[in-house]
Structure formats: C-alpha cells, structure tokens
Amino acid sequence: MWVVLLVVLVPFTSAGLSLLVGHGGEVAERGIAVGAGALGLALAGVVAFPHLGDATPLAHVFAATTAAGPPIELAFYVDPLSAVLLLLAHTVAFLVQVYSLGYMHGDPRYPSYAALVSLFTGAMTLVVVADDLWVLLVGWELMGACSYFLISHHWELPEARAGAVKAFLMTRTADLGLLFAILVLGLRFDSYRISTVMAAIADGGFGRDDLWLPAVLLTAAVVGKSAQFPLHTWLPDAMPGPTPISALIHAATMVAAGVFLVARTYPLFLSAPAALNLLALVAAVTMLLAAFYALFTSDLKRVLAWSTVSQLAYMFGALAVGAWSAGVLHLLAHGAFKALLFLAAGAVVHAVGSTSMTAMGGLRDKLPDTFLTMSIGFGALAGVVPLVGFFTKDAVIGATWDAALHGRLVWPWLAWLLFASAVVTAVLTVAYSLRAWLMVFLGSPAGADLAEGEVPEIAEAPPSMKVPLYLLALPTALGGLVVVYPEAVLGSGEYHLLHPELGLVMTVLVALTAAVVVRAWRRSGGRDPWRPRVLPQPQVDRVYDIGLVRPVMRLARLARAGDRDVIDAYADGAAAGAWGLGRVLRLAQNGNVQGYLMVVVVGACALAVVAGVVA
Known part of the structure; x- marks a missing residue:
C-alpha cells in the first residue's frame, strides 16, 4: 500500500529537485527528469498490474481530519480503471520527458519545464488514485495551474499568454461545478470517500430527485476540463505551448481527467x-x-x-x-x-x-x-x-x-x-x-518554388x-x-x-x-484539397465576447463607477468633514494663555448678561 503513496510522491519530488538543481548542469537536470519518469513508470506498473482484471481493489487511508463534519481523508483507491489510467499517464509522461531531451535542447527554461511536467504528472496521478473528493480536487486544480504555466512556456509570444489565460479562465469557471458537487455529495452521504459514496448509490436508496444536482454539477466540470461545447475553444488555442506538452495534455492528463471522473463516478450518473x-x-x-x-x-x-x-x-x-x-x-x-x-x-x-x-x-x-x-x-x-x-x-x-x-x-x-x-x-x-x-x-x-540555397x-x-x-x-x-477481451484489463463491463x-x-x-x-x-x-475559406469556422469566441464578455465588462465599469462616485465619495466626504472640524477645534487649542483668559472673561461676562436677562 505504501507503493501507492510513492507513485504519487515521486513526480512531486522530481519537480522539486529539478527546480533545486536549476541550471547547475545539463546532465543533472535531464537525468533527474528522465530518471524520475522511469522510476514513476516502474512504480505505476507495480501498483497497476496486480489490480487489472477481476482483482480486489486496493483501498487505504493514510490520514484523516478530526474536525466537525465528514472527515477529509488522505485515502487512495486502485481498481482496474485507476490502474489503466495510472499506466497511461506515467507511460506518456516518461516518453514526453525522453522526447523533450531532443525537442527542448538548448531551451534556457528547460529546468522549469521539466519540473512542471513532473508536477503535471503527479497531479494526474493524484486524481487517478484519490478516494477522497477533496484530494481529487487538489490534483484537479493543480493540473489546471500546471497547464497555465506550460501553455505559456514561451511567454514572450502574445498568443501563448492569451491561450494560457483562456485555458485557465474557462477550466477554472467550470471547476466550480466540481466544488459544489463535492459539497452536495458530502452533505447527502456524510462522507467524501468516492468508494463509499458510489457504493451507497449502487445499493439504492437515492432516487433521481436526490442525485440529479451533483451529477449535473459534475457534468459542468468535465465539460470545461475536457473542452466540450460550449467550453471547447480553449484547447486549440493552447497550441502555442511546446508540442510535448500538447501530447501530455491531450493524451494522458488534463482533458482525459474529465472522462475519468465520469467513469469513476458512473453509478452517480446512472442514477x-x-x-x-x-x-x-x-x-x-x-x-x-x-x-x-x-x-x-x-x-x-x-x-x-x-x-x-x-x-x-x-x-x-x-x-x-x-x-x-x-x-x-x-x-x-x-x-x-x-x-x-x-x-x-x-x-x-x-x-x-x-x-x-x-x-x-x-x-x-x-x-x-x-x-x-x-x-x-x-x-x-x-x-x-x-x-x-x-x-x-x-x-x-x-x-x-x-x-x-x-x-x-x-x-x-x-x-x-x-x-x-x-x-x-x-x-x-x-x-x-x-x-x-x-x-x-x-x-x-x-x-519547390524557392531558388536553390533558399530551401531550408x-x-x-x-x-x-x-x-x-x-x-x-x-x-x-x-x-x-x-x-476482443476487455475483461482481462477492465475486469467488468x-x-x-x-x-x-x-x-x-x-x-x-x-x-x-x-x-x-x-x-x-x-x-x-x-x-490543399479544399480551401479553409470554403466554410469559415464559426466565430464562437465572438459569440462569447458579445454575449458574455461585453456585458460583464459593462457591469464591471458600472460597479467601478458606483464604487468611485458613491462609496469613495461618501468615505472621502466623511474624512474631509472630520478634517475640517478638527481644524476649527484646533483654533481653540493654540497654546496662548492670554487668549484662554480672554475667552474665560468673555464667557463669564456673557453668562452674567444672560443670567441678568433671564432674571
């Protein structure tokens, strides 16, 4: 069971070592990246192969909170689904690290690149083996952060920066669905353990009226993560990132996580x-x-x-x-x-x-x-x-x-x-x-049309x-x-x-x-067999801009004007009034004793006159 913990920790440790070594030496930084990738793949094989087919799933809790409410547990679960995804993620990640030795040769940002690839792999591993919804959410969000930094690896390119921001905003917005689904499921089942919740659903007792909300919320989350309509435009715009990262995102991590989550919580969707x-x-x-x-x-x-x-x-x-x-x-x-x-x-x-x-x-x-x-x-x-x-x-x-x-x-x-x-x-x-x-x-x-010597x-x-x-x-x-024989791998279905x-x-x-x-x-x-202008691609981003971005910007400007002209004006007016009153009161405290005596004498005379008039 400790091997499961190791397969999670190795990529994170590799990321830290890559950043620590930094530019200390090309052999060391590349050796850490590839060596840790190979070790992670070997450990993934040790964890995965015994749990393919009809093998009994591995479930273990390493730690748990004792606060009020359902406990949050560092719990891992490996069944055939987790096993095959674990092998896929670590195989592709290792091959990407090897491939990057040639593709990223001479790149001055290779240390941070290699560290982020390892961190990305660790995040996907955490998602795959997590048996607690909050632990899964940590890996889920960490993948989003890694994708942002890797897509913008060439941050000097405007399209790279724009693609990274777009991916981050679209996926983070959809991730609210996962957050609220976790809260709803925890409240309904008094547990955040995925295996516990899915077993309770499979045993019955919860009807359509009980489960449609968390299932729809999870659907919203996976639609964003896996770039499905209407949040589908961020994935092609992420292409300015290095090509090995595109392979990692498209094949084994980011977008695959959405499909995995639906498959992992399938009893919920069937209900x-x-x-x-x-x-x-x-x-x-x-x-x-x-x-x-x-x-x-x-x-x-x-x-x-x-x-x-x-x-x-x-x-x-x-x-x-x-x-x-x-x-x-x-x-x-x-x-x-x-x-x-x-x-x-x-x-x-x-x-x-x-x-x-x-x-x-x-x-x-x-x-x-x-x-x-x-x-x-x-x-x-x-x-x-x-x-x-x-x-x-x-x-x-x-x-x-x-x-x-x-x-x-x-x-x-x-x-x-x-x-x-x-x-x-x-x-x-x-x-x-x-x-x-x-x-x-x-x-x-x-x-073919270039002169000899001009052809690259x-x-x-x-x-x-x-x-x-x-x-x-x-x-x-x-x-x-x-x-032909899927039960040998997936066990059931x-x-x-x-x-x-x-x-x-x-x-x-x-x-x-x-x-x-x-x-x-x-x-x-x-x-080209046909020209792209035959059927221009629909301007989905323009629809987003007209229907969502511009109204939000107008509301933001309105809120800013209200904050500046109403709230700030009130606060500034109150401050100015207090300041002016203080200046008036300060005149009575000028430190001149003769002035104080004159005020006393004039005040006494005024009181005497008033008293006489009243009498």
Whole structure:
C-alpha cells in the first residue's frame, strides 16, 4: 500500500529537485527528469498490474481530519480503471520527458519545464488514485495551474499568454461545478470517500430527485476540463505551448481527467438520467462541430487539437448510453495514438520550423521514421483496420446504435442523434486525417518554388525523439486485441464490444471517403484539397465576447463607477468633514494663555448678561 503513496510522491519530488538543481548542469537536470519518469513508470506498473482484471481493489487511508463534519481523508483507491489510467499517464509522461531531451535542447527554461511536467504528472496521478473528493480536487486544480504555466512556456509570444489565460479562465469557471458537487455529495452521504459514496448509490436508496444536482454539477466540470461545447475553444488555442506538452495534455492528463471522473463516478450518473441526457447532447454537438473545425484548419497542431475535442466527445457519448467499457477503452486507445500524433507532429515542426501545413509537403522521403509512425497514428485516428482506433471507435458507434434501438438511459431521439453524429463524425475524421497526411508528407514540397540555397535543410529528428514514436506505435497498431477481451484489463463491463456488420459498413465509408479526398487532392495539384475559406469556422469566441464578455465588462465599469462616485465619495466626504472640524477645534487649542483668559472673561461676562436677562 505504501507503493501507492510513492507513485504519487515521486513526480512531486522530481519537480522539486529539478527546480533545486536549476541550471547547475545539463546532465543533472535531464537525468533527474528522465530518471524520475522511469522510476514513476516502474512504480505505476507495480501498483497497476496486480489490480487489472477481476482483482480486489486496493483501498487505504493514510490520514484523516478530526474536525466537525465528514472527515477529509488522505485515502487512495486502485481498481482496474485507476490502474489503466495510472499506466497511461506515467507511460506518456516518461516518453514526453525522453522526447523533450531532443525537442527542448538548448531551451534556457528547460529546468522549469521539466519540473512542471513532473508536477503535471503527479497531479494526474493524484486524481487517478484519490478516494477522497477533496484530494481529487487538489490534483484537479493543480493540473489546471500546471497547464497555465506550460501553455505559456514561451511567454514572450502574445498568443501563448492569451491561450494560457483562456485555458485557465474557462477550466477554472467550470471547476466550480466540481466544488459544489463535492459539497452536495458530502452533505447527502456524510462522507467524501468516492468508494463509499458510489457504493451507497449502487445499493439504492437515492432516487433521481436526490442525485440529479451533483451529477449535473459534475457534468459542468468535465465539460470545461475536457473542452466540450460550449467550453471547447480553449484547447486549440493552447497550441502555442511546446508540442510535448500538447501530447501530455491531450493524451494522458488534463482533458482525459474529465472522462475519468465520469467513469469513476458512473453509478452517480446512472442514477441521474438528466445528467446522462445532458452529456449525450453535449457529446453529439461537440464531436460533429470539432470535426468540422479540423476539416478546415491549416495548422497541423490545431487539426490534432480539434480531433482531440471530437474524440473526447465519442467517449462521453459512450458513457452517456451506458457503454462504460467502450468509453474507457477508447480513452486508452486515444491516449496512445494521440500521443503518437502530437510527438510526430513535433518532429515535423522541429524539422520544418512551422506548424502550418501549407509550409509542408513532400516530407515522406526526408522524414521516413516520422512518416511511418505518423501514418500509423493517422490511420488509428481515422479508424482504419486493424489499428486500435478501428476497434474502439466501432465499439462506441455500436453502443450508440444499440442505444438508439433498445436503450433506456437517454431519450430515444437523443440516442438517434448521437448515433448519426458519431457516424458523420467518423467520415469527417477520415477526411481531415487524410487531408493532413497528404499535405504534410506527399504532394509538392513547400519550398519547390524557392531558388536553390533558399530551401531550408530538413533532417530527421534525433533518436531521443524517434524512439518514443516507435514505442507508441506498438500499442497503436496492436491495441485492438484488448477490445476482443476487455475483461482481462477492465475486469467488468459489457464484453460484446465487436460489431462485425457495423465495422464492415464503416470500413466501406472510410474507403469511399478516402477516395473522394484523394481525388480532390489530385485535382488541387498536390496542395490543399479544399480551401479553409470554403466554410469559415464559426466565430464562437465572438459569440462569447458579445454575449458574455461585453456585458460583464459593462457591469464591471458600472460597479467601478458606483464604487468611485458613491462609496469613495461618501468615505472621502466623511474624512474631509472630520478634517475640517478638527481644524476649527484646533483654533481653540493654540497654546496662548492670554487668549484662554480672554475667552474665560468673555464667557463669564456673557453668562452674567444672560443670567441678568433671564432674571
């Protein structure tokens, strides 16, 4: 049980050591980052592997408060869900640290970067193994702080600062839902232990009227954390951060935490149909909207970012219709192939010096290792047989189909909407994945029109960047085997995840979509198959600005004017009056004895005159 505590403490200790060593030596600072990452992964394996499948969960309380009210406990809980997420988080974090040796070489801010990566990993670990809602909240908020600092790593860039602030404000606003949900659950169950609360809900005794509020509040929290509509725009705007951080955020930490929280508190959601319907509606809208964004984006990292938003919606859609195993397996598969895609994109950006796909092209022969591994990643994202994305996406779409025909968790019309959105989104995913792949690796090189000597030299990434790509390509290519036998990993859940007929139909759609995209690409002369201006991206931020930011700013100016012209004027007037009265009274205390005697004599005379008049 102490190993669980160690797996939490190692990343935090590594972060402290990285800051302590600072610029003391390149070997020491990089050795601490990579060594601690390897140690954390080893400890995560020691904790996780014994608790996969049908093993008995590990639960232990290390300390607890004794104040009034439900105790707040330093309690950890490891079940199959926690185990697989623990392995995912530490595997990606370790590979990011190794990858960063090459990608961040020569960066003067590497010590703080490495420390924040370790801190980020520790925060996600705390979220994954926490069995107390307040402990989970600590890790949840710490991840938000780390994301702010890592997104703004290049703080000299205005877009990096703006993206960090936007991410921080949007996610922190949504996090109020988690805070209030914790308070409500603690009041209802007299406990903040997640396992205790979920067991009580699973045993019954609480109806829809009791649980809809905390479930909806948690939905609000995960919508912000996982960048779902209407709080979906912060994630693509976080792309100015270093590409390895994008891999960490998109694959194993920040946005994955939202899906994990729903899966972790699933009995609560099953007891609150209102929350499931809301989650299904958000998922149906988000997956389709984000896929359209990715379809008409020319920035490689933003294409991948919008695909993350869309794929997270797939996971929420599966959970909304009761397909817990399908949603969790797609989370794991997405963690593997999205980490691969972002790190491969980092290798491309490292070679080309730009994230714009219009500045790329013809890189297949110049970057052979990146081409091979990124092709596997794009294939998994598009759902190509037999890569892992095909199996997990088939499980999700099949679950929505079953829900549309026989499901009872969400409204029938909403189940049909979710199914239709999932199918259309799958087609769009093929289109934008293939478009990006063609523009980056095939077609005319971006420097073909430049004179000799002006074309930038393009070279393959160093080994520290290539090795993580091949390691991530393995589960991306072979991970579909887990879908065939999910109980070996997750222990419980629905095991009929394969849908051969549906898989065949989706494969035909993938082939037809690919043919259309390739034809459009050839007609464009090996450039962009279509122009982004064909369908401008909706200006969601402008809607936010008009509907929310400007009214709040007007209210703020009104409040400021009231504070300045009313409250401050009253306080300043009272101070001025007291000051003036003091000056008048001060005249009577001038220290002149003759003046005092004259006042006494004049006063006595005045009193005598008054007394005479009265008499």
